[in-house]
Structure formats: structure tokens, C-alpha cells
Amino acid sequence: MADPWKNRNKGMRCITCIFYVPKSATVIPEKQIGRCRRRAPTLNGFPVVFEDDWCGDHRLDENKV
Numbered sequence: 001m002a003d004p005w006k007n008r009n010k011g012m013r014c015i016t017c018i019f020y021v022p023k024s025a026t027v028i029p030e031k032q033i034g035r036c037r038r039r040a041p042t043l044n045g046f047p048v049v050f051e052d053d054w055c056g057d058h059r060l061d062e063n064k065v
Contacts, residue, residue, distance in 0.1 A: 011060075012054045012058040012060075013051065013053070013054050013058075014034065014049050014050065014051050014052070014053045014054060014055075014058075015032070015051035015052070015064065016061060016064050017036075017058050017059060017060070017061060017064075018059045018060070018061035018064075019036055019037045019038040019057075019059065020034050020035075020036060020037075020049070020051070020061075020064075021034055021035045021037055021046075022034040022051070023035065031050045031051060031052065032050070033048060033049075033050060033051075034048075034049055034050075034051060035047065035048060035049070036049045036055075038055075
């Protein structure tokens with residue numbers, strides 16, 4: 001029996017999320033770094049995420065697809 005959840009997270013990456021904001025300067029050239037603005041910022045600011053990260057709070061942004 002095939003797993004219906006296999007590779008499901010590929011469409012739920014940070015790069016397609018409405019809360020993802022890319023940074024202009026990238027430390028790692030292969031991966032884009034950005035900020036997740038899903039929750040209020042802490043003393044350290046918004047959490048840093050890679051574009052291929054994912055979480056359960058993903059909300060699709062149709063302008064990024």
C-alpha cells in the first residue's frame with residue numbers, strides 16, 4: 001500500500017509560505033535565508049529559516065507558487 005503522506009512536505013516549504021520573508025544577503029550561496037514572521041518577534045528578532053524548511057503552520061501564498 002502506498003504512503004499518501006510521502007513527499008507531502010514538498011509543497012509546504014517556507015519558500016511558498018505567506019509568512020516567509022527572504023533576506024537580501026545570503027551566508028550560504030546554495031540556500032536562501034529568510035525570516036519566518038508567523039509569530040511575534042523575540043528579543044533576537046524573527047526566527048531564521050532556510051527556503052526549504054517547513055513547519056505545521058505553513059499557509060500557502062498563491063503569489064509565490
